[in-house]
Amino acid sequence: MSDSSVSNPPLKIAILGAGAWGSALAKLANYNGHTVYLWSRRLGNSLAESIHSIDVLVSAISMRGVTATIDQLHSLKLPDQIPIVTATKGLDPDSTCTPSQLWGRGFPDHPIVVLSGPNLSAEIQQGLPAATVVASEDLEAAKIVQRVFASNRFRVYTSSDPMGTELGGTLKNVIAIAAGVCDGLQLGTNAKSALLTRALTEIIRIGTHLGGKTETFFGLSGLGDMLTTCNSALSRNYRVGYGLAAGKTLEQVLTELGSTAEGVNTTNVLIEIAHRERIPVPISWQVYQLLNHQITPQKAVESLMERDLKPEFYL
Numbered sequence: 001m002s003d004s005s006v007s008n009p010p011l012k013i014a015i016l017g018a019g020a021w022g023s024a025l026a027k028l029a030n031y032n033g034h035t036v037y038l039w040s041r042r043l044g045n046s047l048a049e050s051i052h053s054i055d056v057l058v059s060a061i062s063m064r065g066v067t068a069t070i071d072q073l074h075s076l077k078l079p080d081q082i083p084i085v086t087a088t089k090g091l092d093p094d095s096t097c098t099p100s101q102l103w104g105r106g107f108p109d110h111p112i113v114v115l116s117g118p119n120l121s122a123e124i125q126q127g128l129p130a131a132t133v134v135a136s137e138d139l140e141a142a143k144i145v146q147r148v149f150a151s152n153r154f155r156v157y158t159s160s161d162p163m164g165t166e167l168g169g170t171l172k173n174v175i176a177i178a179a180g181v182c183d184g185l186q187l188g189t190n191a192k193s194a195l196l197t198r199a200l201t202e203i204i205r206i207g208t209h210l211g212g213k214t215e216t217f218f219g220l221s222g223l224g225d226m227l228t229t230c231n232s233a234l235s236r237n238y239r240v241g242y243g244l245a246a247g248k249t250l251e252q253v254l255t256e257l258g259s260t261a262e263g264v265n266t267t268n269v270l271i272e273i274a275h276r277e278r279i280p281v282p283i284s285w286q287v288y289q290l291l292n293h294q295i296t297p298q299k300a301v302e303s304l305m306e307r308d309l310k311p312e313f314y315l
């Protein structure tokens with residue numbers, strides 16, 4: 001039997017963000033025998049000490065904290081050329097950039113690796129089996145990160161399409177809100193299948209326009225994550241839609257949630273991008289209007305059903 005610690009030596013990993021996802025990632029890296037320094041503003045530990053002589057930096061900060069964290073790291077000394085892994089699923093409202101674009105601009109000498117997939121943290125904390133994707137233009141860096149997290153309970157695939165991998169995980173949050181509305185209104189299985197299938201077409205349209213590859217959106221970080229997030233009450237984005245369908249206000253739902261639902265901000269940024277780039281996004285547009293108090297859930301369904309008739313695909 002081979003000794004995996006020889007081929008996979010223990011590394012020092014800093015994980016920034018000790019929320020639901022950062023804590024689950026820390027557990028996965030610990031399980032493989034790596035030394036993990038979990039940092040968060042709330043824990044009050046020192047960021048400088050957490051990143052001292054590390055081999056890999058992982059960010060599991062929610063979108064609203066990414067720029068501030070990059071700025072904070074700039075004043076510190078990050079070990080040369082270590083991979084930076086971003087596990088955030090969001091879009092920056094100021095620049096409309098993805099987190100990996102922000103990290104790439106902030107640290108151009110470091111390989112940037114995107115980690116994204118169907119990964120509900122509560123299931124991973126229970127040790128249930130799951131799979132994910134680590135994507136980078138630097139395949140060696142992706143392989144290092146693959147070895148950090150891969151185990152008999154977490155299967156990690158590499159990819160050379162960071163943009164597609166990141167956008168799949170980010171854009172599905174908008175669709176998860178729509179799926180929560182669909183289930184909350186009890187529209188049935190046919191409606192749910194129609195919603196998710198047309199949503200995938202919409203995600204591919206916008207995702208490929210922004211640089212992702214079509215195949216990636218059919219993979220774990222695209223379709224895979226959409227199926228997970230749109231079908232589980234563990235998903236916070238799904239719960240936002242479900243709550244709105246029950247007649248709650250967005251403010252009420254978010255207060256009850258008490259945790260990050262990235263789809264709300266992502267919808268607003270996505271609509272800004274779609275308007276700017278003239279990309280049709282009919283489902284996301286209904287989610288946008290719903291979140292911004294412009295329509296009811298019932299009216300959103302009617303609007304989608306009454307759109308102009310057209311072919312499914314322009315073959």
Ligand SMILES: NC(=O)c1ccc[n+]([C@@H]2O[C@H](COP(=O)([O-])OP(=O)(O)OC[C@H]3O[C@@H](n4cnc5c(N)ncnc54)[C@H](O)[C@@H]3O)[C@@H](O)[C@H]2O)c1
Binds near residue numbers: 068
């Ligand atoms: N929870 C999951 O199942 C899951 C799975 C995959 C990806 N994600 C993604 O990971 C990210 C984090 O999600 P989460 O579930 O851990 O959220 P969370 O609300 O549990 O934790 C968010 C973390 O970000 C930190 N943070 C927020 N603003 C900050 C700021 N200004 N400066 C520094 N730190 C700040 C918080 O302190 C906390 O540690 C999100 O983008 C989410 O979409 C979550």
Ligand SMILES: O=P(O)(O)OC[C@H](O)CO
Binds near residue numbers: 236
């Ligand atoms: O709880 P959500 O909706 O943020 O979803 C968590 C993960 O993104 C699922 O892969």
